[in-house]
Amino acid sequence: NHLRHVESMAHLPSGAGRITRLNALILGEALASEEDDLVFPSEDFSRHSHVSSPHKYLEMYRRSVQDPAGFWSDIASEFYWREKWSQQVYSENFDIRKGKIKIEWFKGGMTNICYNCLDRNIESGNGDKIAIYWEGNEPGLDTSLTYNQLLARVCQLANYLKDVGVRKGDAVVIYLPMLMELPIAMLACARIGAVHSVVFAGFSAESLAQRIIDCRPKVVITCNAVRRGSKIIYLKDIVDSALLESAENGIAIDVCLTWENDSAMKKEMTKWIKGRDIWWQMFRRVIACMIYVQNSDFVNGHGCLDVILKYPVTCDVEWVDAEDPLFLLYTSGSTGKPKGVMHTTGGYMVYTASTFKYAFDYKSTDIYWCTADCGWITGHSYVTYGPLLNGATVVVFEGAPSYPDVGRCWDIVDKYKVSIFYTAPTLVRSLMREGDEHVSRYSRKSLRVLGSVGEPINPSAWRWFFNVVGDARCPISDTWWQTETGGFMITPLPGAWPQKPGSATFPFFGVQPVIVDEKGVEIEGECSGYLCVKGSWPGAFRTLYGDHRRYETTYFSAFPGYYFSGDGCSRDKDGYYWLTGRVDDVINVSGHRIGTAEVESALVSHPQCAEAAVVGVEHEVKGQGIYAFVTLVEGVPYSDDLRKSLVMAVRNQIGAFAAPDKIHWAPGLPKTRSGKIMRRILRKIASRQLDELGDTSTLADPTVVDQLIALADC
Numbered sequence: 072n073h074l075r076h077v078e079s080m081a082h083l084p085s086g087a088g089r090i091t092r093l094n095a096l097i098l099g100e101a102l103a104s105e106e107d108d109l110v111f112p113s114e115d116f117s118r119h120s121h122v123s124s125p126h127k128y129l130e131m132y133r134r135s136v137q138d139p140a141g142f143w144s145d146i147a148s149e150f151y152w153r154e155k156w157s158q159q160v161y162s163e164n165f166d167i168r169k170g171k172i173k174i175e176w177f178k179g180g181m182t183n184i185c186y187n188c189l190d191r192n193i194e195s196g197n198g199d200k201i202a203i204y205w206e207g208n209e210p211g212l213d214t215s216l217t218y219n220q221l222l223a224r225v226c227q228l229a230n231y232l233k234d235v236g237v238r239k240g241d242a243v244v245i246y247l248p249m250l251m252e253l254p255i256a257m258l259a260c261a262r263i264g265a266v267h268s269v270v271f272a273g274f275s276a277e278s279l280a281q282r283i284i285d286c287r288p289k290v291v292i293t294c295n296a297v298r299r300g301s302k303i304i305y306l307k308d309i310v311d312s313a314l315l316e317s318a319e320n321g322i323a324i325d326v327c328l329t330w331e332n333d334s335a336m337k338k339e340m341t342k343w344i345k346g347r348d349i350w351w352q353m354f355r356r357v358i359a360c361m362i363y364v365q366n367s368d369f370v371n372g373h374g375c376l377d378v379i380l381k382y383p384v385t386c387d388v389e390w391v392d393a394e395d396p397l398f399l400l401y402t403s404g405s406t407g408k409p410k411g412v413m414h415t416t417g418g419y420m421v422y423t424a425s426t427f428k429y430a431f432d433y434k435s436t437d438i439y440w441c442t443a444d445c446g447w448i449t450g451h452s453y454v455t456y457g458p459l460l461n462g463a464t465v466v467v468f469e470g471a472p473s474y475p476d477v478g479r480c481w482d483i484v485d486k487y488k489v490s491i492f493y494t495a496p497t498l499v500r501s502l503m504r505e506g507d508e509h510v511s512r513y514s515r516k517s518l519r520v521l522g523s524v525g526e527p528i529n530p531s532a533w534r535w536f537f538n539v540v541g542d543a544r545c546p547i548s549d550t551w552w553q554t555e556t557g558g559f560m561i562t563p564l565p566g567a568w569p570q571k572p573g574s575a576t577f578p579f580f581g582v583q584p585v586i587v588d589e590k591g592v593e594i595e596g597e598c599s600g601y602l603c604v605k606g607s608w609p610g611a612f613r614t615l616y617g618d619h620r621r622y623e624t625t626y627f628s629a630f631p632g633y634y635f636s637g638d639g640c641s642r643d644k645d646g647y648y649w650l651t652g653r654v655d656d657v658i659n660v661s662g663h664r665i666g667t668a669e670v671e672s673a674l675v676s677h678p679q680c681a682e683a684a685v686v687g688v689e690h691e692v693k694g695q696g697i698y699a700f701v702t703l704v705e706g707v708p709y710s711d712d713l714r715k716s717l718v719m720a721v722r723n724q725i726g727a728f729a730a731p732d733k734i735h736w737a738p739g740l741p742k743t744r745s746g747k748i749m750r751r752i753l754r755k756i757a758s759r760q761l762d763e764l765g766d767t768s769t770l771a772d773p774t775v776v777d778q779l780i781a782l783a784d785c
């Protein structure tokens with residue numbers, strides 16, 4: 072089905088004719104509709120890209136779905152396998168009606184992802200290449216590690232973990248901010264076959280405890296404290312409370328390994344439980360010199376010795392089966408018990424590496440920066456594994472993107488000559504709101520490819536990202552995927568296709584997206600409905616930890632035969648995919664099903680609107696009405712005229728049926744710590760069920776809720 076769509080697109084113009092559309096875009100000329108707006112990569116970009124044309128894409132895509140075994144084993148062969156996988160490259164049961172859901176790729180193959188990230192790249196001559204540039208919260212605080220140095224650090228920690236009894240298959244919880252020690256800890260676990268479970272270091276003690284109780288780790292790795300912007304967060308205290316809670320639930324943790332982050336807090340001030348708590352290092356960071364020096368007479372106040380740096384810098388690899396678990400990652404779990412998404416080794420390795428290479432058109436000379444935290448899947452697949460498997464140089468940033476000012480991102484881009492910059496729409500919108508001058512005062516000449524993930528990117532935010540940040544030169548890879556999918560599912564390949572602002576374009580190799588109606592019937596051609604996937608891909612999650620039934624009911628039962636993503640989506644006449652938000656968020660106004668993303672994009676296209684979030688509220692006549700929370704551009708005052716013109720923007724762009732019934736001024740919006748708008752809370756505010764707001768402590772900034780309530784009737 073998808074093949075037919077893209078085949079009809081393959082006649083797209085090429086060459087000089089392309090430029091006209093781009094010019095129209097730069098000059099801000101009106102286009103008939105978003106769907107007709109095509110933005111082409113430059114000829115030069117395409118010529119040098121891995122996939123340089125729709126035809127090339129088509130050829131590869133066709134093979135990937137007609138011969139998945141051949142396609143993926145060719146890619147897998149680029150990696151080191153101690154033993155090759157069995158005859159059968161993959162096996163799957165994707166249909167709940169035929170029995171248990173089961174997905175296996177490269178079963179029987181023995182490998183190690185840490186070996187493939189580090190040793191393999193070192194053996195091919197890249198030992199002295201920078202693996203990680205680390206940029207601290209405070210400008211000027213930075214350091215770096217080559218591949219050789221990274222391997223040594225990983226091996227020391229791996230040896231330590233083995234020494235305290237961590238064995239293949241054991242879980243290790245990592246609760247660290249974006250220090251280099253976070254990817255180091257992930258890789259150390261992978262090296263010895265332990266299963267890491269990174270918990271985002273913004274989660275509360277209760278959330279951390281819940282995850283510890285679920286996966287029962289041998290060791291918890293953390294640090295004493297971290298600075299985020301101008302705030303200090305005492306992580307070790309949070310871990311202490313979480314460990315208390317898990318002990319009360321019968322899960323006692325023997326070892327809590329703690330990194331001293333002395334730019335935030337000194338060791339001496341950290342509470343300590345003898346016998347359980349261990350300091351990772353005895354190196355003191357001397358900020359003035361920007362180097363690590365060993366402070367040999369430093370003995371911490373707790374009388375326990377630093378351990379990790381005494382361990383050997385080499386460590387044998389634990390060869391694991393491709394289907395042995397690599398990590399658990401709990402999804403944010405906005406409702407109910409968090410889900411422990413489990414990924415295995417071989418398929419995930421092959422999938423993250425190849426999606427990274429193609430979707431960002433990665434070249435060995437690139438410097439890559441992804442702003443995501445390793446506490447989310449993006450930080451697993453596209454800060455750590457995908458880039459390192461490709462031997463890339465990665466920027467790891469500890470701080471907040473608006474500290475000390477809103478130009479920080481571009482300062483970092485210029486400092487490290489970042490060529491691929493991958494971020495989330497929420498950051499794009501927040502920087503757009505501050506004005507272009509904070510961007511244009513930096514060079515940004517090194518940028519080549521931009522990327523977006525996490526939410527649909529509104530076309531107007533896309534254009535700002537493209538024109539202002541990328542100087543109309545850098546294609547944007549708007550990557551649609553999920554914790555569950557392991558890697559990109561629908562994404563532009565930047566040299567192959569013209570892009571449409573706001574569309575994630577086409578499926579990645581091997582991915583067969585399907586749009587179904589309420590009854591689960593596949594709809595062809597131009598349509599909208601529920602986004603599902605037919606057949607497995609190597610990076611797919613294999614189960615929910617300890618609850619395979621929940622895996623099957625949540626993802627495979629609604630539409631038997633398919634994986635159901637939970638997202639709504641439409642496909643336009645050219646076969647481009649447009650994500651419309653989660654289906655739980657769809658609003659039904661007088662029988663019209665309206666995606667929140669559509670209305671929000673129309674609002675954000677208004678020059679005075681910085682951000683918008685739309686929810687449904689009960690409506691006597693229409694069933695549901697549209698309630699919009701709107702954040703204005705810095706300095707714009709609230710007024711009734713503005714309210715009217717915002718409603719007009721939606722009427723003009725979508726139609727009268729989608730016009731918001733209420734505009735609620737919002738100085739800020741409640742967001743999860745990964746930057747997504749939490750509509751659950753907005754729905755309660757909209758319906759004035761203020762005593763049912765639920766837990767707001769996991770919000771990035773809980774105070775925005777009070778501000779919203781105060782403005783409810785303005």
Ligand code: ATP
Pocket residue numbers: 402403404405447448523524525526527528549550551552553554555575636637638650652653747
């Ligand atoms: P939870 O499942 O626990 O509620 P979550 O779905 O936010 O959390 P993720 O797996 O990180 O956790 O996010 C995946 C979701 O993010 C997708 O299902 C989709 O709704 C949204 N998303 C991600 N990337 C894009 C994109 N490029 N365009 C549109 N939506 C996107």
Ligand code: MG
Pocket residue numbers: 402553637
């Ligand atoms: Mg989800």
